[in-house]
Amino acid sequence: MLARKIYIDSSFLENADESDKYILERLSDSDRGICEHTARALIDGYIELFLKREDDDYTTKRKALLLSLVDLKSQPYTTMDYFRARRTMDRSHEGLESIKNELLDEVANAVISKRTPRPMLLVGKPGCGKTSLLTSLAHGLGKGFEVISLSGFTGSFMIKGSDTQWKGASHGKVLETLVRTKTLSPVIIFDELDKLGKSDGYGKAADAFMDLLEDDRKTDFTDDFLTLPFDLSKAWTLFTANTLEGIPEPLLDRLRIIEMKDYDMNDLEKITKRIIKDMNASIAPRTIEFDAEAIKALVLNRGMLNYSARPIRDAVSKIFASKASVFMKDPKINSLLVGAKTVEALFKRDAIEIIEQPEKYFKTGMINAIAVTSTFEGYLSPIEVKICKDMTGLSVYGLCENMMKENALIAYELADSYTREKYGESVGGVSVNYMASIRRNGDSAGLATALAILSEYTGTALRSDIAVTGAISMKGFTLPVGGIISKLQAAIRYGIHDILIPEANRKELTGLETKLRKSINIHFISSFEEAVALVMPASLKKTEVSR
16 A cells, blocks of 8 residues: 655745755655654745755754654554563563563553553662663663763753754754664653753753653654654653652653662672673673672672662672782683672771771760761761850751751750750750761751760760661651661671661661671660660769760
């Protein structure tokens, strides 16, 4: 059956060159997969823009872009695509069955309904595999894909191109994806939607996505450089984000949102073995193997920092690099075995050490808090408090961001209300110093701060082998915090015997390695009063303290 042609008045072709005729011929072919309404608009726009006006500097660029686009065709989703995508994802992403099923459900629906899958957004912690999972899906579908990082994107021109009135004007990332993938039905992965910049005066970048998310607008997507509508209804748009915070509501309303779950220990062990296998493939015929204890050490000390594969990959890479010199020194060596001691030595070398032997100078008004860096490395962070009779309120010292200062104030007000109730007087003026030259933010030092203030007020020194983490409410309830596993590891590294953590974090320790659990006494705390009863004697009485 011959493809139906869209009529073009021959009088418009009198001044057309060969490239004009070829482009119009291809646009008039309604069998290419472009919506007929859009094809008609394209033809009319092309005639108006290129055949009725004189050439300018951008005419050649626009024609070259159209020549790259007019031969592209769409590829419908098939049953083979579905099963190939599943096989590809299964080879590289352990423990994400529910997420894979949701993605494949969209593919299955596209096969049955003969429509493009809905736009989707994967949300999860950094390093949890969002982008790599979508990349694996796109590889399996075999339709061509592009990953576009949105970090720092501000103006809409980055997505939709720039107007020719601007010097250096060019088409945007979306049409560029069609050109690079050579198809009308690519998978476009927009990475880090939550890091999309704000408007810089050239149109909001977020607004540019609206034309990609509405079915009735995708067929007439207009790049500001080309200025002609183009059918993008066959392109599947996927997004990733670390958090939903800051993403405009109109975008979220048009996306199917899937939250990535945390890996468990079994998943992380499988991932670790795969990472080692992949890295061994790159150094074949040499091999570096890891024994069972070394793999467990990698999972506990790296994977469970934030339930992510990325820290494991970084650690394995460091070990492979450190062993490379062994192969270089002795070419006869083709195989090495890595044990737990080698892995733990690496962690000890990379550990953040704020202080040494804190017990030597631990005094009244001091407590060990445990914290994590932005990369979830745990470290011991002592807090020291001084009550000053010549001041009122709270002063905070250390490299603290706003959220941490706010939680220090909550801790101060909680301790003050406690002393008023128990001892009939206010704490008075308090200075709090968060030791360590590490910029920090968050609420996990709240409970420790309140206990340190009470220690200083009562003149009761706390044990140096106790560590505390936990957010606190103004009414004295403990709230969950992040990075529990890495905090436990930091405490163990310093010889801490007891650690207080919020009751709400108990579920994170389910199935935790027995060796780690036996190394420390974990106390689950629900309130400030429970914490006081644990770290201070029951017969506590206020003594005269230096003010």
